[in-house]
Amino acid sequence: MESSFEIRTRTVFDQYQRDQENDPHIFDRLVSLIEEEYFGLAAGSFRGLDVLDAGCGSNANASYAFLEKGAHSVVSLELGNDWMDCARKRLSRFGPRSQLVAGSVLDLPFDEKRFDFVHCAGVLPHTSDPKTGFEELARVTRPGGSFFLTIMGTANGVIYRCINHLRELYQNDEQFRSAIDNLNGSTTREAIDWLLNAKENEEEEYMPGENAFFRSLFDDDLFVTIRDRFQAPTYHEFSFTEEQIRDWFVECGFDNIRRISRYTRNFHNLRRFLAPMYRHYDHPLARFWFGDGCIQMIGNKPST
Numbered sequence: 001m002e003s004s005f006e007i008r009t010r011t012v013f014d015q016y017q018r019d020q021e022n023d024p025h026i027f028d029r030l031v032s033l034i035e036e037e038y039f040g041l042a043a044g045s046f047r048g049l050d051v052l053d054a055g056c057g058s059n060a061n062a063s064y065a066f067l068e069k070g071a072h073s074v075v076s077l078e079l080g081n082d083w084m085d086c087a088r089k090r091l092s093r094f095g096p097r098s099q100l101v102a103g104s105v106l107d108l109p110f111d112e113k114r115f116d117f118v119h120c121a122g123v124l125p126h127t128s129d130p131k132t133g134f135e136e137l138a139r140v141t142r143p144g145g146s147f148f149l150t151i152m153g154t155a156n157g158v159i160y161r162c163i164n165h166l167r168e169l170y171q172n173d174e175q176f177r178s179a180i181d182n183l184n185g186s187t188t189r190e191a192i193d194w195l196l197n198a199k200e201n202e203e204e205e206y207m208p209g210e211n212a213f214f215r216s217l218f219d220d221d222l223f224v225t226i227r228d229r230f231q232a233p234t235y236h237e238f239s240f241t242e243e244q245i246r247d248w249f250v251e252c253g254f255d256n257i258r259r260i261s262r263y264t265r266n267f268h269n270l271r272r273f274l275a276p277m278y279r280h281y282d283h284p285l286a287r288f289w290f291g292d293g294c295i296q297m298i299g300n301k302p303s304t
């Protein structure tokens with residue numbers, strides 16, 4: 001039985017993830033995130049694997065990618081049953097290779113050593129007990145298999161310090177909350193139209209095309225992300241360190257543990273100028289803005 005906190009989490013995420021599913025650009029961008037090279041694997045490595053996509057989200061974009069890449073089976077797990085219509089719409093073309101399961105990462109309804117590849121992106125901070133979730137995911141990883149995890153690092157960069165303050169404001173200030181709740185492509189287009197008209201009444205463009213460029217920085221993809229950062233309930237603020245997650249992998253008997261990163265392609269908004277910092281998370285500029293950033297780590301369970 002889900003707690004009221006989990007139901008709230010699921011409800012908030014369900015809204016974003018359906019928005020993402022309805023926008024072909026966003027869905028395709030999310031699917032394109034899963035590529036072998038990112039995980040340090042040879043092309044074709046997912047072929048024939050049994051994969052768990054834990055906390056897959058209503059649109060199960062990673063599950064879709066693993067299936068497209070030839071996984072033998074993909075189990076897509078989320079809290080409750082209410083999300084399944086959305087994921088099923090996408091995944092039904094894969095037939096019995098795709099299975100949708102309601103459950104929690106804190107108590108996985110699977111035998112141990114069940115999966116060759118366990119994928120869990122952005123889920124554990126939303127649970128009441130991330131360490132238990134980690135141990136559960138490690139338990140179901142097969143010897144010889146891999147477990148991949150993303151988790152937000154400590155909020156010790158400018159952007160995440162701001163986000164944490166603004167999350168508090170979102171909780172306590174009705175006006176700010178309503179502005180965020182109404183933030184989307186169309187409200188923003190109205191605001192930008194007003195801004196650029198007012199500007200044009202006063203002076204001509206300084207550089208040719210600057211208004212069009214300014215507009216290109218904002219799209220629905222960006223606003224789903226911004227709403228996520230303020231609205232999504234988390235038990236744990238951004239407080240995980242790379243060392244701590246590495247220790248968890250070691251405690252659970254994993255080896256070849258490595259932090260990985262990627263160049264996140266295909267942003268059509270201002271995040272295309274942030275993407276180099278996602279890739280080079282250790283660069284001083286990236287550390288300044290994002291601190292520990294999004295910790296993306298993978299480990300192998302030794303064959304016995």
Ligand SMILES: C[S@@+](CC[C@H](N)C(=O)[O-])C[C@H]1O[C@@H](n2cnc3c(N)ncnc32)[C@H](O)[C@@H]1O
Binds near residue numbers: 054077103105123126
């Ligand atoms: C940031 S979203 C990530 C979704 C997806 N993994 C992705 O990368 O697009 C976090 C997801 O974790 C799910 N979640 C939260 N607590 C969970 C739990 N205890 N068990 C399984 N999923 C959970 C939420 O419902 C939400 O869809």
